[in-house]
Amino acid sequence: MITIGIRARPKAVTFAIYDSKKNAIINVEEIKIPAAFETPAALKYLRSTLLDILREYEVERAGVRLTEPMASPNLDRIQIEGVIQEAFASSELKSYYAGAIAVISKHLGIHRSKFKPLIDGKEDFGVENWEAMGKEEREAVLCAIGAKNA
Numbered sequence: 001m002i003t004i005g006i007r008a009r010p011k012a013v014t015f016a017i018y019d020s021k022k023n024a025i026i027n028v029e030e031i032k033i034p035a036a037f038e039t040p041a042a043l044k045y046l047r048s049t050l051l052d053i054l055r056e057y058e059v060e061r062a063g064v065r066l067t068e069p070m071a072s073p074n075l076d077r078i079q080i081e082g083v084i085q086e087a088f089a090s091s092e093l094k095s096y097y098a099g100a101i102a103v104i105s106k107h108l109g110i111h112r113s114k115f116k117p118l119i120d121g122k123e124d125f126g127v128e129n130w131e132a133m134g135k136e137e138r139e140a141v142l143c144a145i146g147a148k149n150a
Contacts, residue, residue, distance in 0.1 A: 002026070002057050003150075005143025006050075006064040006084055007136045010076035011035070013046060013084070014136040017057050018144035025127055025144070026057070028137050039076075043083045050087045061150045062088050062096040063143035065104060095150040104139075107146030118142065 001020045006013055011033050017026040031049050033042045053059070064084050067077060081098070088096040097107060105112040117123040119138050124130050127141055 001060045001148060003061045003063070003144045003147035004054065004057070004059045005140045005145070005147055006062070007139040007143065008064070008077050008080040008084060009136065010074055010080070013050075013080060014140045015050075015053065016137065016140035016144040017053075017059070018141070018147070020145075020148040025141055028133065028140065033080075039079065043079060046080060047083050047087045050084060051091060054087075054091050054093065059091075060094045061147040062093055063104065063107060063147035063150060064088070064096070064098045065139050065143050066098050066100050068100045097147065097150045104143055104146050107149045108142060109149070115142075 003018045003020060005016045005018065013031045014028070015031065016028045019026055031046065033046060037045060064081060066081050067073065085098050097103060101115045102112050105115050114123065118125055119135050121131055121138070125142070130138070133141070
């Protein structure tokens with residue numbers, strides 16, 4: 001089964017594609033939102049691009065990392081996370097989840113206290129090139145792996 005994990009930032013989205021049968025990450029990439037786009041056009045661009053990616057990889061399940069409830073809200077990121085969820089709901093996905101650290105940890109089958117050391121690269125998760133990845137890439141990978149349990 002092919003899954004996707006997504007980590008949004010205000011001007012870009014990092015996604016990871018995971019093959020649960022091969023237990024392998026297929027791709028980790030970033031969707032950059034063009035700076036020239038106003039908010040509505042940027043959200044439309046993101047939705048369209050994301051739906052294309054879901055079709056291209058024949059993704060069956062997905063997960064998206066949401067802003068922590070107690071974090072200072074970033075309106076751009078929150079809007080992007082909403083559009084991602086809408087794209088998931090409009091797609092052919094069998095299932096998906098959306099959540100912060102506690103939800104992702106539950107889908108991974110790990111205690112939430114293990115999540116931050118994984119993201120910071122202090123602990124290895126048995127993923128190829130783990131130490132070379134950035135924090136957003138690691139979060140997207142963990143979301144993708146957790147999506148197999150969505």
